[in-house]
Amino acid sequence: MKQKNNYLQNFKQELAKTMKRKLVAERKGILCLDNLELVAEKLDKHSKKCGECKRMKEILLEYIMELQYLDYNLFFDPKRKHELDTLVEKKCLCVIRHLKKKHHYRGVLENRITCVFIGFFSAIMLLIVNWFIAFGWHWLLSFPMITISWLIGYTLDKRNIKKGWAI
Secondary structure, eight states: OHHHHHHHHHHHHHHHHHHTSHHHHHTTTTTTOTTHHHHHHHHHHHTTTOHHHHHHHHHHHHHHHHHHTOOTHHHHOGGGHHHHHHHHIIIIIHHHHHHHHHSOOBOSSHHHHHHHHHHHHHHHHHHHHHHHSOSSHHHHHHHHHHHHHHHHHHHHHHHHHHHTOBO
């Protein structure tokens, strides 16, 4: 239990140090720092049972420490942008992908996007049916179908966030 708290406290301290750098703080969305504390908590929770999560904890802490001492030119030089992208891909996004695949967490907008796509597809199908059949209720249902599907996805996302299933 003490080791768990020690890791999370250490991670939060290192994240706070990293966020003090102005360039890193401005690009926290690009560098995936906006929800990294939540990801660290999920990793710490699963590290008791999953050996890969134990390894990922160290990778995530190493990522934060590398961001503290990152060269400023990396942010401005377009020729070196790939170095920053590979750092984010290898150290941060692989951790998030592991949590989504192995431990079945969801992204914040995944349900909304999926439901809107299904609603949009259903609305197009109703519109096609309306073209072959005389004007009727098919056309009228196609417009609110997208709105209803967005609301369904929104409520699913809120439920996932409330229960802690979202990253």
